[in-house]
Amino acid sequence: MTQNMSFLRNFFLYKCLFSLTFWNHVSLSVEDELFISVSNNFPEDGSNQNIKTLPLLYTKSKTNVDWVVIQNTTESLSLSEITDDNVKELLALLSNFRQGSRLQNLTLTNVSVDWNALMDIFQTVWHSSIEYFNISNVIQLSDIERYDFDYSGTSMKALTLNKIQITDLYFSQDDLYRIFADMNIADMTIADSEMIHMLCPSSKSPFRYLNFLKNDLTDFLFQKCDNLLQLETLILHKNKFESLRKVSFMTSRMKSLTYLDMSNNLLRHDGADVRCQWAESLSELDLSSNQLADAVFECLPVNVKKLSLQNNQISNVPRGMVELKSLEELNLASNRLADLPGCSGFTSLQFLNIEMNLILTPSADFFQSCPRVRELQAGHNPFKCSCELQAFIGLERQSGGKLFGWPAAYVCEYPEGSRGTELKDFHLSQLACNTTLLLVTALLLTLVLVAAVAFLCIYLDVPWYVRMTWQWTQTKRRAWHGPPGDQGLVLQFHAFISYSERDSLWVKNELIPNLEKGEGCVQLCQHERNFVPGKSIVENIINCIEKSYKSIFVLSPNFVQSEWCHYELYFAHHKLFSENSNSLILILLEPIPPYLIPARYHKLKALMAKRTYLEWPKERSKRPLFWANLRAAISINLAKADENCYEDVG
Numbered sequence: 001m002t003q004n005m006s007f008l009r010n011f012f013l014y015k016c017l018f019s020l021t022f023w024n025h026v027s028l029s030v031e032d033e034l035f036i037s038v039s040n041n042f043p044e045d046g047s048n049q050n051i052k053t054l055p056l057l058y059t060k061s062k063t064n065v066d067w068v069v070i071q072n073t074t075e076s077l078s079l080s081e082i083t084d085d086n087v088k089e090l091l092a093l094l095s096n097f098r099q100g101s102r103l104q105n106l107t108l109t110n111v112s113v114d115w116n117a118l119m120d121i122f123q124t125v126w127h128s129s130i131e132y133f134n135i136s137n138v139i140q141l142s143d144i145e146r147y148d149f150d151y152s153g154t155s156m157k158a159l160t161l162n163k164i165q166i167t168d169l170y171f172s173q174d175d176l177y178r179i180f181a182d183m184n185i186a187d188m189t190i191a192d193s194e195m196i197h198m199l200c201p202s203s204k205s206p207f208r209y210l211n212f213l214k215n216d217l218t219d220f221l222f223q224k225c226d227n228l229l230q231l232e233t234l235i236l237h238k239n240k241f242e243s244l245r246k247v248s249f250m251t252s253r254m255k256s257l258t259y260l261d262m263s264n265n266l267l268r269h270d271g272a273d274v275r276c277q278w279a280e281s282l283s284e285l286d287l288s289s290n291q292l293a294d295a296v297f298e299c300l301p302v303n304v305k306k307l308s309l310q311n312n313q314i315s316n317v318p319r320g321m322v323e324l325k326s327l328e329e330l331n332l333a334s335n336r337l338a339d340l341p342g343c344s345g346f347t348s349l350q351f352l353n354i355e356m357n358l359i360l361t362p363s364a365d366f367f368q369s370c371p372r373v374r375e376l377q378a379g380h381n382p383f384k385c386s387c388e389l390q391a392f393i394g395l396e397r398q399s400g401g402k403l404f405g406w407p408a409a410y411v412c413e414y415p416e417g418s419r420g421t422e423l424k425d426f427h428l429s430q431l432a433c434n435t436t437l438l439l440v441t442a443l444l445l446t447l448v449l450v451a452a453v454a455f456l457c458i459y460l461d462v463p464w465y466v467r468m469t470w471q472w473t474q475t476k477r478r479a480w481h482g483p484p485g486d487q488g489l490v491l492q493f494h495a496f497i498s499y500s501e502r503d504s505l506w507v508k509n510e511l512i513p514n515l516e517k518g519e520g521c522v523q524l525c526q527h528e529r530n531f532v533p534g535k536s537i538v539e540n541i542i543n544c545i546e547k548s549y550k551s552i553f554v555l556s557p558n559f560v561q562s563e564w565c566h567y568e569l570y571f572a573h574h575k576l577f578s579e580n581s582n583s584l585i586l587i588l589l590e591p592i593p594p595y596l597i598p599a600r601y602h603k604l605k606a607l608m609a610k611r612t613y614l615e616w617p618k619e620r621s622k623r624p625l626f627w628a629n630l631r632a633a634i635s636i637n638l639a640k641a642d643e644n645c646y647e648d649v650g
């Protein structure tokens, strides 16, 4: 009755203002719930000249009740600034578009009317030809009460309500929600309206698309609701849902649900005992921007094909826990994952987005474990450019363009020195990264070195050269640092040569010519040539040794057996040749097997053991060094010798 009263009040106001000019066109019928209805002589398509004058009349009479026409075509009408003052004219206008007229789309914005007036608008629209009704910015919606809405015989397909502001503080929520819950249309959107609840339709509902974006809906929505059997798309983006399990229960009775958008809620899942129950038909699920952690994988619809878990708190995709055989597209961007997930549970996966996680070194076996993946989006991770990453970079080359955003999105973050370098430009040598390769290379190098040394030793006799060169340098050094050549004054010969008669050919053809070939002139004392007759052999030897700067013994088995006895005796009596004496030069012409040296030759044995002899090289190429060494050993300036250099001594 209050409803009727307010309409009566409005009507009388209306009547006073317009009765004179408008009476012929407008008739009132009290039986029709006191609606103002435009009389029958208005054509349905609004093309009659008379209807054109309608807004003009308002303008003339009272400007502040006028609405604003945003769009006016035969199919589509868009009006703004609907108030309690002009709502009756609006109702009159709308009731003009009966079913069968051409108006399809109605948009009303900036609507400031009370609840009953709004419901009257809805009711009129419901019985008009309008299919798409869009109403936004409804402010000061007050006096909410029960309204008996007649849903029958409508052309309506879709209703969009945007920014509905209810100013009532106390009212029965059901009066409000029942109207919308029972609407017999396919599409309904109620967005940005601080709506805290919605009722389950009281009978099987034709809703196929419900969008409650940006409201305050909670886990209580549609629990145990069996009447949304046709619902295919449900959008609950930006609401206040908290329990993923309750959401799953909500869907479990929606047998046709294929798409669910739960993004930007407060969803968590604690992985408790009660299992989740999702609609089996659900194939696309958006859970982005929630508070879900790893346990979310225990509560996912089995048949989901496309899943977004972007911007949650997932740090690990547990292996072996989930099996989503139909999953083709998985978005895990902006989580806390430290590595690429394997595909053991997602055998059909084709697209994976794992951007903006905490992946330092992605494992390179990804494409092996995920053979069906066509695109991997892994950029904007804090990549650590090190050896381990080489394999991943190699992966991009092998995979043939499966890495989305390559190369720009793939940039080194660590170490500091490489920060900002694109992975494409990051190279480390194979050797630096492959330990096995490194070891093998080192081993090979060592082997080559050993082989080279062995070759040099065996074929070129390098140790011999080294020894000879060492001796030569030692001799030179001693000559340099040694006492000034005052001995040279008393010495007559550079060297005394002792040899076996059997080796005389070598001495004459090789030794003497080569020693004398050096710069300066070399005086040699030969025990054959320079012997003083009448003196004993030993006396002669001592004489010769004492007049010579060096003593050269040409050692051979012959020499040891025939000549050495004299010297062994001599060494025994004269300490002249001490152990460290460097005036002794032994030339080993032929190898002397140790058993050939008689046991009593202690000195010879000692000398041989010390290997302080020069070996006569068999190879021609080594001989120049041998001679140089020998010449260096005996080079000294002999004052006395120089005088009679070219004389035959003796």
Ligand SMILES: *[C@@H]1O[C@H](CO)[C@@H](O)[C@H](O)[C@H]1NC(C)=O
Pocket (backbone or CB within 6 Å): 046, 047, 048, 051, 052, 053, 054, 055, 069, 072, 073, 093
């Ligand atoms: C829409 O335009 C038609 C003619 O073009 C006119 O008769 C009618 O009054 C207009 N409707 C509104 C609500 O402005």
Ligand SMILES: *[C@@H]1O[C@H](CO)[C@@H](O)[C@H](O)[C@H]1NC(C)=O
Pocket (backbone or CB within 6 Å): 075, 076, 104, 105, 132
């Ligand atoms: C009416 O609105 C629907 C939905 O927005 C749209 O697809 C259709 O094109 C509109 N029709 C006209 C005539 O503007």
Ligand SMILES: *[C@@H]1O[C@H](CO)[C@@H](O)[C@H](O)[C@H]1NC(C)=O
Pocket (backbone or CB within 6 Å): 068, 080, 081, 109, 110, 137
């Ligand atoms: C609706 O009202 C607001 C302020 O009340 C105004 O800024 C806006 O332009 C209006 N919209 C239309 C379509 O008239």
Ligand SMILES: *[C@@H]1O[C@H](CO)[C@@H](O)[C@H](O)[C@H]1NC(C)=O
Pocket (backbone or CB within 6 Å): 107, 109, 132, 134, 135, 136, 160, 162
């Ligand atoms: C409804 O109106 C809003 C803004 O007024 C617009 O963004 C939206 O596209 C409209 N929807 C339809 C179905 O006309």
